[in-house]
Amino acid sequence: MSDKLISPEQCRMARAGLGLTGEQVAERARVSKVTLxxxxxxxxxxxxxxxxxxxxxxxxxxxxxxxxxxxxAGVRLKRKPSDAIIALEDLNAENDN
Known part of the structure; x- marks a missing residue:
């Protein structure tokens, strides 16, 4: 668990960016929905x-x-492995999305 605090605004932005409900975040954090x-x-x-x-x-x-x-302060979504950038010279039929 991180020892750095976040702001309520960052929490709302993160939740919105992830598309999670308050109930889902509260459950994952093991806190009550009212607390969140x-x-x-x-x-x-x-x-x-x-x-x-x-x-x-x-x-x-x-x-x-x-x-x-x-x-x-802000929030950003972590890059997923599938979002990795492929160099132009490495493009081929197998990784052409």
Missing amino acids: SDFEKCKRSTHPRTVGAIRAALENAGVEFLEDNGGG
Whole structure:
């Protein structure tokens, strides 16, 4: 589990990017749906361990969290092996998608 926290906005962006419901993320993070919802809506303070569990669940599902580098913190989907870039000289009938 990561020791770095994520923001509620990053959580919502990650969940949307993955196409996961709050219920699915809560189940994967082993937290209640209400806890996840309250975190995303900034309704109450969420324990760092809980935020870490949510982050780990989203990372395991396929996102990377980007730290603020002056342009704001963000989220991106991890590249899948099938998304690998093939050099032009390596293109052939077998890998022509």
